[in-house]
Amino acid sequence: MSRSLHKAHRTTPCTNYRPLIGIFTACSVLLFSMIIPSIAAAADQLTVYSGRAERLIKPALDEFTAKTGIQIALLSSGTTELVNRMKAEGNRSPADVFITNDAGSLELARTAGLFRPLSMREIERAIPPQFRATDNSWIGLSGRFWIITYNTKMVKPDQITSLLDLADPIWKGKLAIPNAGSEYLQAGVSVIRASIGDDRTKTLLEGLRDNAGAQVYQKSSQIVEAVAKGQVALGIVNHYYVYRHLATQPTSPIAVVMPDQQEGGMGAIMNVAGIGVLKHTPRMEQAKLLVEFLVAQAGQKIFADLDKEYPLHPEVQADPALVERKSFRAAMVPLAKLAELRAPTLRLIEQVGMR
């Protein structure tokens, strides 16, 4: 029997799964049709990877498109996730421009060789040198400060003057902090380490960890909400989240302390959101136009008015609701140093066991 069977088989090619092969082909066509458009579309538009929340950056990009006609594909995600991704994608990366909210990450991307230095008079005229990379491969766009926000019904303004006060056990269960994975927390801790040393920073972080307990948030907007509702009394966030909240809900019982302004204090912790142009981009001209637009007065005004950030262009005014920029001082840690400070900072955060 088996001989005759074999004979029968030799004449038929082995396609036992023909119906399945049909499905398989259909699926692969579908798969490729999904991959190809992203490549094809890239020919005439600028792809921006953004680590900033979409609603904070999209208005500025829309304005740019309206002005220049250059379309933008905006892809928003986590900052570190995007840096990892661009490193992995290398020269194949669809990204032309990277925008994010942490100078440390920008500097890390620079040292990883992802950016192309820009030499443009427009940049040098608009943005002071301390807010850009030494070789202009990334350029700061807007400034933000760590502030303490508090619920005015639960806290008196004179109870808190410094971030270090937040480690006091009287705030147990009353404090909200960002999660350990957020770049702005990491950058802030780097600045604190550089200002007061590792030992005191560790004590501070342990205090924050114990006081916050489970009140560790993924998003700054949630911290502001929690403070406004009275779920917690105090929170650490970037200043503009509070002012954006107040702009929509002016009667909300929250206020701001610009911390560490006392004699000998370390000063407020500053960071910038910035932009870098990817080294391999074939759309250098369009990318430069975007940078030019964002550093110029029109672009800076969007960050000031809509996002409530501090514009870096010296001639653009911040929103009048904000604490006057000249009335407080910032910690004396150069932004570019945030990159090298980061690895030991992460170790410290992990050691303390912050969430």
Added chain:
Amino acid sequence: MIAVRPSSLSSLQLAALASAALVLLPLIYIMALALSADPGVWSRLWTTRVPELLWNTISLAGAVVLLALVLGVSTAWIVTRCDFPGRRLWEVALVLPLAMPTFVLAYVFNYLLGFGGPVEALWQMLAGPQARIFSPQSFLGVTVVMGLATFPFIYLLTRSALLNFNVSFEEVARTCGASPLRRIISVTLPLLRPSIVAGVALVILYVVSDFGAVSLLRYQTLTYAVFQQMTGQLDNQAASILSVLLVVLALLFLLTERWFRRKSRFYQTAGRYRAPQRIQCNWLQTVGLTASLSIILGAAFGGPVCLLILWSLSPEAFAILDARFFGFVWNSAVLATLAATAGVLVGLPLAYLASRKPTWLNTGCLQAAYAGYVLPGPVAALAVLILCLKLIPVVYGTVFVLIIAYVLHFLPAGLQSLEPAIQQITPNLEEVARTLGLSARQTVRQVTLPLIRNGIIVAWVLIFLQTMKELPATLLLRPVGFDTLAIRVWLEASEEYYQLAAPSALLIVLVGLPALGLLLSRDWRAA
């Protein structure tokens, strides 16, 4: 005797080997990465995060199992042993929570039990304005959410055990003078033990690998920590170490369950089977039972769905029902279709060979494919990610990587219906077809495939559904900006935009319902 000729057998064999490799390679690679990690990273993790994470994960699993046991066993007992109006309706309805992904349930409970939420407001009317209830973002909150999401597993298994249960055992105990309590403890429960243990194992694996609920309720478990390490760190050392711990933990649970099952086998003595008599309930008991079942099901399904509908009808939700939204629907559908098809294609040769030619190699390949059981979403994502970066970096950031991760993760679910489907057809049928002159190809097409069609469909639907609901791997591996429905729910819900998350969430639940029906009709009576 096999219905295919030797050379095609070897191509099948190759396919099976490739499938097994697809599953095992990432697992091995992630182990290697973890073991080669800097010892400093290991010791730092051990002294800081690991004890907390292990304790959180294990204690949560324990608490959820307790809650799910109480809910599952009692509801199963009520619908099988009591007779009251509406019993048959409840019997079916109690399965509905399975259509509810944990992240949807978590997000609804975040609102319900949240600070200043409706439940707290209600409680404050009763107990004074300062009264607070427990936060959903606590151990208790997560336990409630996960318990409500998982009790139907235990309900289903206990219910079918109670239905197939020979009541004479209980009657013998009764005639020997055992009290009702003693009968339950020393006869009924031990007989139910195998099914309950199987249900408990399901619940534990579910809790250990859950990402949706713990991330939205910000409760730190190993799975959530792996995800956070992957998105917050510039290298994957710590993530791979935590992943390996997670895999070991899941493996331990799985082996314990197998061991338990082998230890406790009960055999029905043939012949004298009688179905148990149902307790006739008077109206008072009926009201009591109906009320308690309504509370359970209302919390786990009815209430959340009503809220989702309400939110979906709000103007904010209507505003987002634009082309972009349908893009998300399309993305979800395409991904799920691709993953389900790929999963079936990968699973078929494995299941076929293992049942038709059970050599050690073939059964080994099949067992390897079940490894996906112990690979929670973020771990599967991490494994696929680092392997793809190493071997085929071109596919990084495309849908392709995502599909591999889905297949890896959901293959066991598919195999569980493919395997019995193939085993149930006796090889004789294929042999008869061959002796009657059909070629091997015709045999497969006209005999084998039609016979296992239902198994294939169920496997396909299962993988499709799971992919629709999948969250962590999609978040980590999707092409940037490529959002699915599940991702939209998670993104909106994690910023507490309840209305904006509702339409997507509702759609996911609705898609799940008919599929749930399909799966239940398969083994409703037989299970």
